Amino acid sequence: MTENRVSYTLDSSLESVNMAEETSQQIAVKAGFDEDDCLKISMAVREATVNAVLHGNAYDPKKKIRVAFESTSRALVVTITDEGKGLDVNNIPDPLAPENLLKQSGRGIFLMRSFMDEVRIRLLDPGTEVTLVKNVSGSAANHKEASQ
């Protein structure tokens, strides 16, 4: 099985969010995902990175985020880690609930779960690790076979 791994340690800034989004788009294209899936992957990575920079590290210049990509014949796995106080995984409001529908925030994790096949959230000490998994199927699988 061919594996490609790359990781970046980035400042807690909007530039890092944009960089992670653009890099995920490039890696998803290279992995053979179709246009729709590439957009979903890059949007999910953007949402996770925004959470890491904004809610996790709170733009603290002393804290870093880490974005790691692992591409195999089976899936693209992206792991985003921050050094913040940690997400309360047991208290994530449902943005589709009527009382939350008109709230300004709270849709990031929902969008990640909508766009990816698997989203895992793990508390660190300190920080939060979010793992996003998009399985290879259809056009991406054919692309991988053709390139091997």
Add this chain to the structure above:
Amino acid sequence: MSMKTSTRQVDGVTIVDLSGRITLGEGSVILRDTVRDLVTKGQKKILLNLGDVTYIDSSGIGELVSAFTTVRNQGGDLKLLNLTKKVHDLLQITKLYTVFDVKDDEATAISSFAK
């Protein structure tokens, strides 16, 4: 590409033509400031033309919701025009498509505002 806006008046309705990305940071701030400025000036019939918006993230969605509630709370109305498929799909999965009054024809949208 960052976001750009321009406004025009048609039959008492303020049409805001947006282009680019509505995302955390500049895009969201521009949208927020534009709508607040219009409401402050008493312009409360607002049509956001999203035809050239290429990308919206969750912060951008939140800003659209905030604009909607800001205008409504001032007794006005805010509607959306010309959604791209990407934006349409985002509003569908977040269940906001039924919250916003979404139009795909400018003339119909303008006439739908209360006189």
